[in-house]
Amino acid sequence: MIGMTLAQIAEAVGGELYEAAADAMVTRPVVADSRAAEPGGLFVADGAGHDFAADAVGRGAVAVLASRPLPGLPCVVAPAAEGGARRVDASVVALGRLAHAVLERLTDVTVVAVTGSQGKTTTKDLLAQVLSAAGETVAPKGSLNDELGMPLTALRADEQTRFLVLEMGAKGLGHIRYLTEIARPDISVVLNVGLAHLGGFGGKEVTARAKGELVEALLDDGVAVLNADDPLVAAMVTRTTARTVLVGESAAATVRAEKVRLDGAGRATFELVTPDGTAEVALGLVGRHHVANALSVAAVGLAVGMDLATVAGRLSSAVALSRWRMEVTERPDGVTIVNDAYNANPDSMRAALETLPVLARGRRSWAVLGEMLELGEASAEEHEGIGRLAVRQGVSRLLVVGEGARAIERGARSEGLSGEESVFVPDADHALALLERELRAGDVVLVKSSRDAGLRHLGDALRQEARTVEGGA
DSSP: OOOEEHHHHHHHHTOEEESOOTTOEEOSOEESSGGGOOTTOEEEOOGGGGGGHHHHHHTTOSEEEESSOOTTSOEEEOOOOOOTTSOOOHHHHHHHHHHHHHHHHOTTOEEEEEEOSSOHHHHHHHHHHHHTTTSOEEOOSSSOOSTTHHHHHHTTOOTTOOEEEEEOOOSSTTHHHHHHHHSOOSEEEEOOOOSTTHHHHOSHHHHHHHHTHHHHTOOTTOEEEEETTSHHHHGGGGGOSSEEEEEESSTTOSEEEEEEEEOTTSEEEEEEEETTEEEEEEEEEESTTHHHHHHHHHHHHHHTTOOHHHHHHHHHHOOOOSTTSSEEEEOTTSOEEEEOOSOOOHHHHHHHHHHHHHHHTTSOEEEEEOOOOSOGGGHHHHHHHHHHHHHHTTOSEEEEESGGGHHHHHHHHHTTOOGGGEEEESSHHHHHHHHHHHOOTTOEEEEEOOGGGTHHHHHHHHHHHHHHHHHHO
């Protein structure tokens, strides 16, 4: 956060000061969690967050960016607002205005924005590790990609920042457009158009319209990095006058992967082919699907002037930064846990299930699968399809968790999986109890579901079993 007085902040957001000193300086981060507030910072109160404003001020926050006056607390009170594409608190709209005002002052920052139905968080993590070789880089912590999280990330930029990486998500038309009005991208990356949030969008074509808002925001001197292997993404070249770079494994891609191969741990090695030459990349991330993410990152690195050798080297040394995304734990008792349960949709489920046999290498494999949320009327059909795919991928045991995922078992049984090979349990506690009884040395366990289905905590519990075993040895 660049230093600003409360008077300057109030002017930027169109708000009014309440019980606050106009010359008080905000020099530390803007946060939405009162527990993260620190002296010199600003606390933004989102909805119920107003109840925690006193705690934030008690921890040293200079003031509260609030939707209403809070007696006894220094506040910048935001003006009433509708909130762009979605109805959000006036304080969150004001937060976006503040982020926009700060970025207007930081003229040397290159804004790199990423969207896609899956892979956004891993891609922004890779971008942070690659671009930091060329200059000070700010990127989201975790998965902050909405009207609250994205401005919070943008406000971490200051005069030393050269690259600002932003993740932009959407659940409907206009959502990304609103975010780009806060932070106009210099480089827009569209990874894919899949079935995530299908219930909200209503179809992949509508999803493509929403994701394409990211390239529409580019000025003529911008760069659009588009997935040549996804027809809906490749077609976005017509939606911008900026320079476009196609990435992928098809011949149409100018930044592409050739000779892709996986090692025994499911990590991809490939030849990175670019207009600047070729280089070998050996990813440290588990899963072939990360090749597509890496290609987009390579294109961004080259677009900002990095040399090919540095880009390839940084990609090869990159590690997973965000939790619950193909997170592999080798337990001391010989069991391998793959916790990929931060989020799930049919495309990411398929990617995970296709990686499982590579990791198992003939050992007994478990697919512990929970519900994929926000699929609307397609939910039953898509869950059944995942059950059939699990059988075709040769899983030894399928454990379906939760009523919302029951159609997975139905699909698996229609494909011929039966008896003890396929089991349904009502919740994660029952799943953990079953796994504790039946896991044995050499087993490989994939845990996968949408975040709110809660299986990431099951994956953590299985990792805890590893610590218990280790501690008792």
